[in-house]
Amino acid sequence: MSMQTVEQGEQSEQIARGEQVAPSSRPPAPRTQPRRAPVVVLAATVLALVLIGIAVIAVRDLLVSQGWATGSPLAPALVDGSDGLRASVGLAIVGGVVALAGLVLIWLGLRPGRRTHLRVRGDADLWLAPGAFAALAQETADRLPGVMSADSSRSTRRRTVVDIVVGERSTPDGPQGAAAVADHVRAVLDEEVGWLTGASIKVRATEVPR
Numbered sequence: 001m002s003m004q005t006v007e008q009g010e011q012s013e014q015i016a017r018g019e020q021v022a023p024s025s026r027p028p029a030p031r032t033q034p035r036r037a038p039v040v041v042l043a044a045t046v047l048a049l050v051l052i053g054i055a056v057i058a059v060r061d062l063l064v065s066q067g068w069a070t071g072s073p074l075a076p077a078l079v080d081g082s083d084g085l086r087a088s089v090g091l092a093i094v095g096g097v098v099a100l101a102g103l104v105l106i107w108l109g110l111r112p113g114r115r116t117h118l119r120v121r122g123d124a125d126l127w128l129a130p131g132a133f134a135a136l137a138q139e140t141a142d143r144l145p146g147v148m149s150a151d152s153s154r155s156t157r158r159r160t161v162v163d164i165v166v167g168e169r170s171t172p173d174g175p176q177g178a179a180a181v182a183d184h185v186r187a188v189l190d191e192e193v194g195w196l197t198g199a200s201i202k203v204r205a206t207e208v209p210r
Contacts, residue, residue, distance in 0.1 A: 034127055035113035043105050118157055118197035128197060130155040137162050137193045137201055144188060145169050146181035148208060159200050162189065167208035178207040 063069035117127035128136075134155035141162050142150035146169035154161045166181040176184075182205035189201045 032125070033115050033119070034117040035115050038108060038111065038113045040105055040108035043108070115157065118199055120196050121198065130157055130160070130199075133193070133197060133199060134160045134162070136196075137189055140189060140193050141185050141203070144181075144185055146176065146178070147185060153204075157199065159202060161202045161204060163204045163206070165206050165208060178205070181205075 057074050060069065060071075061073040061075050064071050064073050117129050118133055120126035120128060134152035137160055138150050138152040141147055141164055146166050148165040148167055150162060150164045152160060153163050164182065164185055166178045166185070168178055169176050169181060182203060185205070186201075186203045189203065194201050
C-alpha cells in the first residue's frame, strides 16, 4: 500500500468523525490550460493535401511507365518546363515570399493556441467555458427578486454581458425602484459569480414600462 493511499485513508476517517483536515502541504499539480489547436494546423492540412497530390502524380507516372495505364507521364513535362530557368528579379521575389511564408509557419507552429476556458480560482484544476460562465451568470440573475427575465447576449474570456428586465419590488423597508434592483443584481453577480474566474460581468438593465 502506497503512502498516498494511507494518507487518503486517514483523511477519510477524520472526515467521517467530523474532524477538520489540515490542508496538504504538497504543492498543487500543474494546471493544463485548455487551448485551441494552433493556427498552423490549417497550413499543415493544406501542405498535406499538396503532398498527397504529388504522390498521386508519382504513382500515376509509375503506372504509365510500366505500361499498366494509358497516357503520358506528367513529371517529365513539369521538369522540362522548369529547364532553362535563370536567376531573375521575379524568381528572387518568389523565393523571398516562400522564405517569409516558411518563417511565418514556424512562428505559428511554436506559438501556443489561444486559451479557450476561464480558470477557476483555487487549488483545484477547474476551468469554465465562457458560455458556461455566461449561463451561470444568467441563471443567478434570473432568480433574483425584481428580475422579470435575464439573458446573456455576449460572452468572451474577459467579459460577459447580461441583459435583464427589471421592475419595482416590495421590500420590508418599502418599495424598491428598478434602478435599485439593477444595482442589487450587479452586486450579487460580482459576489457570487464574478469571483470564480475574475472575469468582468456587465449588466444592462431595461425597466418594465409602468
